[in-house]
Amino acid sequence: MKAVGASLPRYDGVAHVTGRSRFVDDVSVPGMLWAKALRSPVPAARIRRLDTTRAEAMPGVHAVITHEDVPQNVVGHQEVWGIPPDEPLLAVDEVRFVGQLIAVVAAESEGQALAAAQAIDLELEERAPFLDMRKAWDSDQPQVTPDGNVFFYYPDQPQRQIRKGDIAAAFAAADVIVEGVYRPGAIEQAPAEPAAALAIPGTDGRVTIHSTSQALYYSMDITARHLRMPMGRLKFVGGTVGGGFGGKIDTKTEPVTAVLALKAQRPVKWRHTREEEMLCSTTRAAWHIEIADAVTNDGWILGRKTLTLHDAGAYMMTSAYACSKHSFHLAGAYSIPAVAFNTFVVMTNHVPTAAMRGFGVTSASFAVETHMNRIAEVLGLDPWELRLKNANRVGDTSPSRVVYGNPSTVSTLLAAAEAAEIELDDELRAMTNAKRAGSLLPAHLMPQQGEPEMHPLAWRDGRPALEGGR
Amino acid sequence: MRLVVNGAEHSIDSPPLTPLLHVLREELRLTGAKAGCQHGSCGTCTVLVDGEPRRSCLTAVAAVEGAEVTTVEALGDPSRLADVQVAFDEHYAAQCGFCTSGMLLGAAALIARTGRPVEREEVVEALGGHYCRCTGYVKIVDAVVAASRGERLGAMAPSTLEIRGTAS
Numbered sequence: 177m178k179a180v181g182a183s184l185p186r187y188d189g190v191a192h193v194t195g196r197s198r199f200v201d202d203v204s205v206p207g208m209l210w211a212k213a214l215r216s217p218v219p220a221a222r223i224r225r226l227d228t229t230r231a232e233a234m235p236g237v238h239a240v241i242t243h244e245d246v247p248q249n250v251v252g253h254q255e256v257w258g259i260p261p262d263e264p265l266l267a268v269d270e271v272r273f274v275g276q277l278i279a280v281v282a283a284e285s286e287g288q289a290l291a292a293a294q295a296i297d298l299e300l301e302e303r304a305p306f307l308d309m310r311k312a313w314d315s316d317q318p319q320v321t322p323d324g325n326v327f328f329y330y331p332d333q334p335q336r337q338i339r340k341g342d343i344a345a346a347f348a349a350a351d352v353i354v355e356g357v358y359r360p361g362a363i364e365q366a367p368a369e370p371a372a373a374l375a376i377p378g379t380d381g382r383v384t385i386h387s388t389s390q391a392l393y394y395s396m397d398i399t400a401r402h403l404r405m406p407m408g409r410l411k412f413v414g415g416t417v418g419g420g421f422g423g424k425i426d427t428k429t430e431p432v433t434a435v436l437a438l439k440a441q442r443p444v445k446w447r448h449t450r451e452e453e454m455l456c457s458t459t460r461a462a463w464h465i466e467i468a469d470a471v472t473n474d475g476w477i478l479g480r481k482t483l484t485l486h487d488a489g490a491y492m493m494t495s496a497y498a499c500s501k502h503s504f505h506l507a508g509a510y511s512i513p514a515v516a517f518n519t520f521v522v523m524t525n526h527v528p529t530a531a532m533r534g535f536g537v538t539s540a541s542f543a544v545e546t547h548m549n550r551i552a553e554v555l556g557l558d559p560w561e562l563r564l565k566n567a568n569r570v571g572d573t574s575p576s577r578v579v580y581g582n583p584s585t586v587s588t589l590l591a592a593a594e595a596a597e598i599e600l601d602d603e604l605r606a607m608t609n610a611k612r613a614g615s616l617l618p619a620h621l622m623p624q625q626g627e628p629e630m631h632p633l634a635w636r637d638g639r640p641a642l643e644g645g646r
Numbered sequence: 647m648r649l650v651v652n653g654a655e656h657s658i659d660s661p662p663l664t665p666l667l668h669v670l671r672e673e674l675r676l677t678g679a680k681a682g683c684q685h686g687s688c689g690t691c692t693v694l695v696d697g698e699p700r701r702s703c704l705t706a707v708a709a710v711e712g713a714e715v716t717t718v719e720a721l722g723d724p725s726r727l728a729d730v731q732v733a734f735d736e737h738y739a740a741q742c743g744f745c746t747s748g749m750l751l752g753a754a755a756l757i758a759r760t761g762r763p764v765e766r767e768e769v770v771e772a773l774g775g776h777y778c779r780c781t782g783y784v785k786i787v788d789a790v791v792a793a794s795r796g797e798r799l800g801a802m803a804p805s806t807l808e809i810r811g812t813a814s
Binding site for chain 2: 185186188189190191192193194195196197198199201202204366367368369370416417418419421447449450
């Protein structure tokens with residue numbers, strides 16, 4: 177055990193402080209072309225005409241690609257979990273968000289590539305966009321996908337749903353119902369390094385791709401599927417990533433440069449501008465979260481109902497997964513014997529949303545912890561006491577019926593109180609993570625029994641998917 | 647057009663209004679300065695022009711003709727690191743590393759300008775225009791203060807280097 181507890185030098189520390197770390201945009205190879213994209217200027221439109229003839233004849237242009245050039249244009253980011261693929265790499269007959277990729281040019285210089293991308297003949301028939309997820313069920317709203325504005329987890333069930341205990345009895349027994357609505361907004365990951373890729377075609381049919389991906393093999397898999405190539409024909413070079421924070425899981429620059437490089441038979445580099453990063457790359461989603469809690473005057477939470485809407489943006493990306501994770505965390509770190517959670521993936525004409533640091537969970541934590549303060553305020557209780565009483569102990573169960581074997585909520589709360597110099601009563605300070613007993617085991621927490629009503633993820637035609645429920 | 651970069655004189659082919667950043671990165675192949683936003687907002691492209699920190703993405707190359715341009719490549723090399731580079735390494739002030747070159751030059755200019763140990767507030771003021779999205783600011787300030795005092799932790803003891811060797 178030489179490393180644990182030791183202060184070790186970073187393996188890349190000297191390279192970073194001497195400017196020698198090679199990020200993707202620092203790599204150049206002879207004969208390299210530059211890519212620039214034509215993107216949708218509007219949030220929703222049918223593509224009436226897409227003609228690249230003029231662009232192809234522009235000075236310095238070696239290749240222009242549209243959806244017709246991509247061997248497998250539509251690839252899903254969650255197919256492994258059973259979520260059907262829906263997002264084209266390059267738009268086919270419609271665009272669903274501002275900045276959606278339509279065509280990409282490879283030319284001798286970035287300026288030539290940009291001029292050619294702007295010379296592509298594009299005619300759009302604009303549609304009214306759907307932008308407010310709260311109107312997902314309104315019949316007069318524009319439809320984002322042919323299947324509507326709400327994603328169906330199962331053929332008969334649109335929501336990620338979790339049930340535990342007798343929710344009707346909990347609300348009947350409550351002294352007070354405390355309600356709240358929480359709306360955390362979308363956030364751009366904004367790493368310092370914009371996404372970039374450099375694809376180099378080999379004479380043996382292999383392609384080497386320098387990638388800013390923070391999930392190299394994931395991006396390699398997505399690229400291989402777009403190219404319909406076995407992964408063995410791709411060589412991904414990565415690992416030096418100028419920040420990602422979730423945003424560099426998305427895989428666009430890699431397959432685009434690979435398709436261009438194979439068409440032009442030249443190395444192609446594409447680097448996003450900061451504008452592209454801010455306008456067109458995925459963000460953390462915006463959420464709409466409604467909570468209603470059945471509580472007693474002395475500060476026990478008997479039951480919780482939630483309704484969550486998740487603004488997935490125009491394509492699924494990782495939203496179904498984010499909403500599952502969100503739902504599992506809607507009790508926070510607290511033991512609630514009866515829950516009814518409903519979480520909906522809503523498709524809108526916003527930029528697709530995806531990973532960012534604990535996505536799905538952070539929105540739940542924000543709503544739950546703000547709601548705990550609201551309960552304390554309504555009941556006139558100390559918020560520390562409310563949290564410490566309801567905090568998970570050994571033997572408590574999560575909404576999805578995971579039995580906690582070693583929870584640390586009480587000790588964490590006490591450490592936080594100490595760090596914040598909060599004076600707690602002796603009774604609270606003496607609390608531990610140990611199994612509930614005495615006044616900390618009220619009648620409603622005794623029978624934490626019963627199976628949650630969860631179903632495995634399934635395709636829309638009803639075939640069970642790989643990821644099972646419990 | 648002639649440009650002095652890191653003590654060496656170069657004849658520049660790029661047009662006069664080309665951003666200095668592009669001349670450094672694309673023409674001279676000095677990639678230490680980074681293109682983070684190309685709007686003058688993030689600080690990753692910072693270089694020294696006659697010792698003063700400048701946003702090379704907003705600086706036309708013609709505007710620095712005849713001036714001395716210093717990039718991170720001239721601060722020190724792995725066998726002969728500058729104090730500020732040692733401090734950044736020892737204090738783990740470089741996380742992803744993308745903002746590090748600009749931070750180092752901003753810090754080096756501050757230390758050179760003050761010529762004495764600096765206060766934390768001075769570092770925050772001087773590096774306020776440098777964006778570290780990994781949010782490692784505390785360690786960066788620690789490192790600059792330590793460098794200004796000439797402090798070295800000497801953290802890289804033989805035992806830790808041995809571990810680095812066995813891990814590879």
